[in-house]
Amino acid sequence: MAVIRSALDTGGEVYRANRANQLALLDRLDEQLELAKAGGGERYQQRHRERGRMLARERIELLLDPDSPFLELSTLAAWGTEFTVGAAEVTGIGVVSGVECVLLAHDPTVRGGAMNPYSLRKTLRVLEIARTNRLPVINLVESGGADLPSQSDIFVPGGRIFHELTAMSAARIPTVALVFGNSTAGGAYVPGMCDYAVLVDQRAKVFLGGPPLVKMATGEVSDDESLGGADMHSRVSGLADYFAVDEADAIRIGREIMSRLNWRKLGPPPSPHAPAPNYDPDEILGIVSADVKVPFDPREILARTVDGSEFDEYKPRYGTALVTGWARIHGYPVGVLANHRGVLFSEESKKATEFILLANQTDTPLIFLQNTTGYMVGASYEQGGIIKDGAKMINAVANSEVPHLTINMASSFGAGNYGMSGRAYDPRLMFAWPGARLAVMGAAQLAGVLSIVGRASAKATGRPFDEEKDAAQRQFIEAQIEAESDSFYVTARLYDDGIIDPRDTRTVLGMSLSAVHSNTVAGRRGFGVFRM
Structure with a gap:
């Protein structure tokens, strides 16, 4: 299996800024964890x-x-x-x-x-x-x-x-x-x-x-x-x-x-050979962008998460905004779907669909690493079939029967959340990193959409458009969505199973994989209708 070669510059300014941002987020997390431990x-x-x-x-x-x-x-x-x-x-x-x-x-x-x-x-x-x-x-x-x-x-x-x-x-x-x-x-x-x-x-x-x-x-x-x-x-x-x-x-x-329960796991045991990654998981803090709008290469995360940094990438030259491939984590074989540049196009959707089908054929659990702004919009993409291609991917996710484990690394917006096995699609366990965001869309985009709709409504009815009121409303809505998409707000409502330190991702996934293997690990042998 191919070994990921990291290209991370740990001495660069971007790395230092990203790391400082993540450490600040972890300080915030630690403060709230202490409150939880304090109970009453x-x-x-x-x-x-x-x-x-x-x-x-x-x-x-x-x-x-x-x-x-x-x-x-x-x-x-x-x-x-x-x-x-x-x-x-x-x-x-x-x-x-x-x-x-x-x-x-x-x-x-x-x-x-x-x-x-x-x-x-x-x-x-x-x-x-x-x-x-x-x-x-x-x-x-x-x-x-x-x-x-x-x-x-x-x-x-x-x-x-x-x-x-x-x-x-x-x-x-x-x-x-x-x-x-x-x-x-x-x-x-x-x-x-x-x-x-x-x-x-x-x-x-x-x-x-x-x-x-x-x-x-x-x-x-x-x-x-x-x-x-x-x-x-x-x-x-x-x-x-x-x-x-x-x-x-x-x-x-x-x-x-x-x-005295005489308990036995039903899933296959892990391989006894589970080498640690070749790169320090602590470096993940410098990989995750301080600005959720700035993408980062998930292969750098995988290099610090999977056994021996080994990753057999599937269709690496096709649908490149989504990274898919095979690896092992603490000896357990897994398939990985990880967003790279956020947007899911038709190519990424079809690639993901095929990959999920293959994982079900081989009874291989799936890891979803979310960092998506959703499926692409626009006339050319609609004409190209983004709806039916996105539907293929969601169909595959919804009907997949191998265990899913999901981590929101940075952002999980729109139907991209569904296609990447969000809460509504029953991942066995789901976690988020402290800087992650979850919403129907980004705060600025949502506020802008409402502004455009309001402006169009005023024009259609011949009413004057109040620019000052619109600006105040946009500011209010942006602040509301920013608060409601915050990882703490999301986890408080049980939309995931907890916020984790990114450096603990390999450990958390390993424990989760061990847990899901208490049950039978088997893929679906028949799917619904795929719209061609």
Whole structure:
């Protein structure tokens, strides 16, 4: 396989400017990640510890195999909203007793771990990841249930959590609940619907209605332990499969459960020979353009991401605005589609379509590296068939059954987002770099289009056109779209699975590939109608 020869000038002014820009973006990211880790803040974390309880991330760390990595997901959920950054949950993929699994931990330092609309999105997304990739689930439960002021946004879609848990059990994907505290009202069904339930003595409170609600509803006077304590559920109701004397014991039992699953991955294992790239991944920071309008060569990214910097490029002289080819990442064979000069023409669309078909023929997962402004417009391109050619590409992406992994490197605009396997096209996992943008089009273009439409409308109706008002409106719209296309705004709404440091791209893709290989890796053998 051919080895990519880097042409990067690491001593040049452009490289230094790009690197400085990326480091500033990473500083911004680190600041928000620290807020997410802080949960409800020092005061509530200290109160939690004084009660003899571990924090959510401490529980996860103790549960995971020693020195094993944890791929945290949706860390900045709810960023920029009225809710706490992180959405009162920690979710991710890790290894427990040698089993790759999804972990979901409530953060009780944030409003008692109560679920808000963003917590719900985060929960449903991580359960979807578990189901589609056939990953066992461990719930680390301590939640007061729904955030009641937000109940209108939670109650109806929240039922999907129970649907997912029961569907996974039916699909023989194990689910485990380790209950460290409150698991009340609808939350009580989580241990009730998981395959295994472990309750901590004097801490777990699993009941549909607590003492105040029971008294109001029936007049009965009860206490937490008789209604939902671990001792009662392990001796009387039978809800608890295991009785844990404390949190550490619950985690020990959880690890033992995972060790006895006799779990096997269904996908092929990676090659044992996975040489590191020939170039330093740290140099990626100097490759990514500070201005998203300025393209960069994705081969330079691949040279610092794929095994041995080896890349067998497919159709290198045709449709050159899209780079396609075969490589390996941490020993896993992959096909790569990476935007080069942003715009997708008919040639790029047809090239991508053929490449996706080939990947499905050979059961090869696909990596999409987005940096696109969308499909080309204009009379000559419309006459040349850009619609039907773009439709071929989107058809292939939509019906492809090999795992897709997507990273938005810089920009993902218009239907280019769809053609490059954006969120609506169900990539198994999707991440973004901190400077990435996502929108129907660029802010200036969108504001300009609305201005042109307004000007044409005024002319058609004989009204005078207010230039001053138009200028103010353009400025307002540009600012709005800039804010809404920001990577933090996008990830806050779960339109990707997290913002990552570009230097960690190889590691994140490797862990993601390992996760998707827990399920069968097989391509589609028949596609829909391709418009010729």
